[in-house]
Amino acid sequence: MQNKRTIFGNRVLPYWLLLPQLAITFIFFLWPAAQAVRQSFLREDPFGLKTSFVWFQNYERLFADPLYLNSLKVTAVFALGVAALSLVTALVLALAVERTVRTSRAYTTLLVWPYAVAPAVVGIMWWFLFNPTIGILPYVLSMVGYRWNHVVSHTDAMILVIIAASWKQISYNFLFFLAGLSAIPHSLIEAAAIDGAGPAKRFFTIVFPMLSPTTFFLLVVNIVYAMFDTFGVIHATTEGGPAQATNILVYKVFEDGFIGLNLGSSAAQSVVLMIIVIALTVIQFRWIERRVQY
């Protein structure tokens, strides 16, 4: 019988070999998570002298707090906005590159570059571009009669953070879409062309359905990205403002915990985020396993 298992002579050795990985997982993932869960049940006085166990009070207050409910809404709009903008743009770019014959590799390289830029740098770049006083884009927009001011306008601020957060995600999505497109046999497209379908019809009846596993995967990844990885972008552009208009959950955790020093509430918010990401991951694995095979 073939057995791929390695047999160790020493019974203790395998555990020693596993130890570094287990230690990292424990110290950097499990312990902080457990701490957050514990913290979410505690309440500290302003001077850190007394800590009391308050059961679910932090959670109860959280879901009664209009600012937190607002943040949930803002996060939903933001995450869907980022996912939609970055997916659609990336798909259009991937379709365009797929059609070019000679220069596709150059385009691919250039389009992937933004992914290598740090989120905070991206935020600052867009902050400059959209700066109401010195930015070039508000200047251009003023020519068509739009007064851009994300420091005042909720909508402008939301558009700014969505664009800033989508920008680098486009590169990532683009790569996946390009790979997805090149995996579609060319003869399918040709068969559809002979069957009488024009380019638009071919896209919606053949190409897009065949890309659906890729699209679904990217949708989940992008939502997760928008919800958890955009702290730097928000911090560098709007800092959650104006008046909570772009205060997404992740940013609120930071604000309440490290600026407001309300550690109990911040921990409770972290736990809520943790539950959301677990749910998204479960959906992703469940659905992708089912949808990938057609």
Added chain:
Amino acid sequence: MSAINIRNVRKSYGSVEVIHGVSIDIADGEFIVIVGPSGCGKSTLLRMVAGLETITSGEIEIGGRVVNRLEPRERDIAMVFQNYALYPHMTVYDNMAYGLKIAGLSKADIKTRVAKAAEMLQLTPYLDRKPRALSGGQRQRVAMGRALVRDPAAFLLDEPLSNLDAKLRVQMRLEIKQLQRSVGTTALYVTHDQVEAMTLADRLVVMHDGVAEQIDTPMAVYSRPATTYVAGFIGSPAMNMLPAESAGNRGLTLTNGAVVKPRGTRLPEAGRKVILGVRPEHLVLVAPGNADLELDVIAIETLGADTLAHGKLPGAANGDGDLVARLPGSVSVKPGDRLPLAIGPGMAHLFDAGTGARLEEVDLTVDAPTTRTRKKTAAEA
């Protein structure tokens, strides 16, 4: 149903010309097979008819209409691809109905057409399945069905059987032929398999390096190949090719010095360099005195009904006088034997040594020696 006329069609990729002016006239309802080795341009030619490749120069006409500048969907053709190109996310029914839906047919109309095609192809029980749940042969049928329901002017088939196993291929070959007969639609079929080509075709187009070397019925291509290339490509095992020089009326001098005088064949003027082609099945074992040429057996392949004797002319240089004879299975020969062989009357083919073109027509009335009538020999019995 329509005729297809291909007139002096050329195809270049950049400065490289891959099809050098091919002309084929295909009658309405005819089954034409384009056969050739990979890279000969046969698929490119088919794709130009389909509209998937642009035509560099020349003209393609389908049903009396020049289609050079028409999109594939405007050409009224249906194509079957080597990998079937079934839409994996659609059921068999939807695969077949796709083109009809786009054409804007009514639901009821689509249903009757698909049902009829499914009936013909025995696909009715599988209409709700996705392609991945079908066997290779069934997928092949769906691909045929998708072409069939549209009732096009012509079927274009690009190596449709090469992904099937040998047994299924023979079965589908027959089915395709019968199907084409019964619907009477013009068909243009590309393959590299000469058996497929011979069995399916009303007429064969043998392509080689972007040139149609011969366009004729399978039997004519077999019995009167136009070039050495066609002669070697059609027929299995391949035709024996022996370089020779004409010695006028005395016959042909082979490289080993032996002189052959094939019966029923007009010989060219003395001194002309030729290639003598004889199919292995047209070499017969005779009594030593009656032999046209001799074969030193090197290896034997026993096929049951036949025995293939591989060897060379006595004294021939390596690779210069290789010879295969297809003998009845009852003959017992072994490596090391020297077989006296005669060429069947009129079965010798002569080609120009330089151009490879067929030299002269077989002509039984001229120069046919009557003295050496063919006798069955003891060895053959």
